[in-house]
Amino acid sequence: MLDAAGGRTPSTHPALRHCVELLRLHLASPSLAAAKQLHARALRAGVPPSHPLLAKHLLFHLASLRAPPLRYAVAVLTRILPDPDPFSLNTVLRIAASSPRPRACARLLSLRDGERIHAEAAKNGFATLVFVKNSLVHLYGACGLFESAHRVFDEIPVRERNLVSWNSMLNGFAANGRPNEVLTVFRAMMDVDFAPDGFTMVSVLTACAEIGALALGRRVHMYLAKVGLVGNSHVGNALIDLYAKCGSVDDARKVFEEMGTGRTVVSWTSLIVGLAVNGFGKEALELFGVMEREKLVPTEITMVGVLYACSHCGLVDDGFMYFDRMKEEYGITPRIEHLGCMVDLLGRAGKVEKAYDYIVTMPLEPNTVVWRTLLGACAMHKTRRHSGDYVLLSNLYAAVGRWADVHVLRKTMVKDGVRKNPGHSLVELRNSVYEFVMGDRSHPESEQIYRMLAQIAERLRREGYIPRTSNVLADIEEEEKETALNYHSERLAIAFALLKSLPSTPIRIVKNLRVCGDCHTAIKLISKIYDREIIVRDCNRFHHFKGGSCSCKDYW
DNA sequence: TAACTTCGAT
Structure with a gap:
């Protein structure tokens, strides 16, 4: 293929070579600004906008950013449509799937209606490449479009299915509250003698935790020991979470102890949260103390666990102390979850008025959960006006025009009323x-x-x-x-x-x-x-x- | 250079 202007092949266009070289060099510390600058410079130097090599390297650079810009990536991809190379296609799918709002990204890629990218991939024959399909499965799974995920997965010939295919399926279900499907797919995977890895087992353990399947979880634990996956720290953390979510704090502790040096801050956090939700608030705080002495830096989730433990033990002053230390010592900006804990802390302790003042003066917009926390406190301390509180709160929402919250509240009432929308137990x-x-x-x-x-x-x-x-x-x-x-x-x-x-x-x-x-x-x-x-x-x-x-x- | 993990306030 010759470049009309210079007679050179596109891949040897000097401006392009230069651009690709620099994009590669910048990969160690990727930057959006640098990428955009290089892109613009290449175009100015006469590199065709639809040049596949340019797109390929640009997209790879974008994918390595901490928060990849999907719109920009799609714009780059669109330039090379309808003939994208599988690598570029895959990179864009990867960016979409890893974004915090995969659903919106799927829409942007016209994946839901019309399924443009998918169709494009199929048309070019690239979709037959297993890694493009894996990314599609992953993206569909992350969006909760399970039928589509299943369809693509089923399209992959059994012999071509690799661990990524299976794990993408499992992860999609596990991350979107479909534990039974996880177990079904896992069984199918075992049936064809596919050896699982740590990723597989995290999904399986997450599913067991969600349905509270302790006996099944124990069997999985034994299996993990047999195949030598207990040393994997992600697996260990998932086990701590599993046992805690099944109410078996002793087992959670044991896993934590056995992890030894493999423990990460997530392990500590999982056990702290696990202790707190099981009613062992004091132990949770003690564990946090040990963690600090070991010079580990808590995350915002660790602090949710700590504050949660305080509110459930009635330790109001300690709660405020930890809250201040969180900001000052660890530089964590309070999120709505933390503020929710503080409201709960005051409310549970009977300081309902103070909790209300806290809500109206706090730096973030209160959400439904926060209001509901206050409502819970009202119900706890003035039980006789219980249903009146719902009405009061409903009116409050309506007064400030928060109709979505009014709707949520009504739904809660129906839920609590148990006449419709029945609860289930496992x-x-x-x-x-x-x-x-x-x-x-x-x-x-x-x-x-x-x-x-x-x-x-x-x-x-x-x-x-x-x-x-x-x-x-x-x-x-x-x-x-x-x-x-x-x-x-x-x-x-x-x-x-x-x-x-x-x-x-x-x-x-x-x-x-x-x-x-x-x-x-x-x-x-x-x-x-x-x-x-x-x-x-x-x-x-x-x-x-x-x-x-x-x-x-x-x-x- | 082609994928995906675990912990979260009612």
Whole structure:
């Protein structure tokens, strides 16, 4: 191919050679400004804008930036369409997938409707190259476009599928709350004897943690030891998180100890957060102290864990002390999560007015979570005006025109009201996880389960248990109320576990919504009556029920 | 020079 002007081949155009050389040199410390400058200079010197070599090197440079500019990358790519080389195509897909908002990037690439880039890739035959397909799987997965991800994955001939193909699939599901799909794909991977690596196993462990599959997690742990992947620090961290999310703090600690020098700040953070959410706030803070003595620098997530621990232990002054130290010693600018912790800290301690003042004067715009934290504090300390608080807050949002928040709040009310949008509970028995939704009769042994439930209700009554029912349920008929409460998904799951599991083992429940006040009281009693340890993980905390009491002391 | 990880306030 000859360049019309100079008769040289494009790749030897001196300005281009120079540009490519400099782009390469700058890779050690990539800079957007430098790249743009070099690009402009090359174009001025007469390098054709659609020159594939220019695009290729420019894109690679952009991809190595900390926050790659997708728009610019797409503009560069567009210049060389419809004949992009696979490398350039792949680089742009990579940039899109790693961006904080992959969905928006996919739209920019017309991936969702029209699927332009995808079609372009297919047209040129490049999509048959496995690494382009892997990037597509990754991008679709990151966007939550699972059908598309699956389709591309299925298009890759089985022999050509590599570890990246499998991991991109698994990661897409794991990062987007689809734990069951992760386990399904992992099984398929095992079926064809594909050897997993650390990336694979992090996705698998994340999935186990999400559904609270402790027994499965233990088996995975043993497998990891067998294949020698326990030394991988990412895997170790995922294990700490898994055990903590399954309520097994001792196991989390053990993994942490065994990691030895392989520990990173993420390991410390995972255990600190794990201790805090399990109700071991003091231990979490002690661990943070040890971490500081070891001269490790906490991240903003570490500080979320520390502040969380303070608020759940009622350590108001310590909370403020850590908050100040976070800013001054570690130079971390508070994010909305940290401010949310501070509101929770004040609110839980009964300083509701102060919490409100804090919200209106804080440097960031409060979001729904912050308001809801305040609402939680109101509910905690003025329980009688509970449903009134919803209305009050709803009006407050409406008054300032925050209709989205009004909508979220209404949804919360419906959710708490349990009439629509039922909560579900997961319970693990040996190697399987069973799911129950309120009033569910789809389980093959549901007759037996409901008989058990009736027995439990009877014994609860004899213990003097009277459901209070929350005000949100006020518009439900008396009889329906009783049904709603007795058939809450966690109760079905507990009845099932009482029937089926070994009496010596704790019952572990994972619930998507919060345990309601009545169920909390009921489960306390059940733990006493049936002399069973019951561990419930709900949307934001753990409840360890034993002998009629619960580890969470602070809100019921 | 072609990929992807783990921890987060209600």
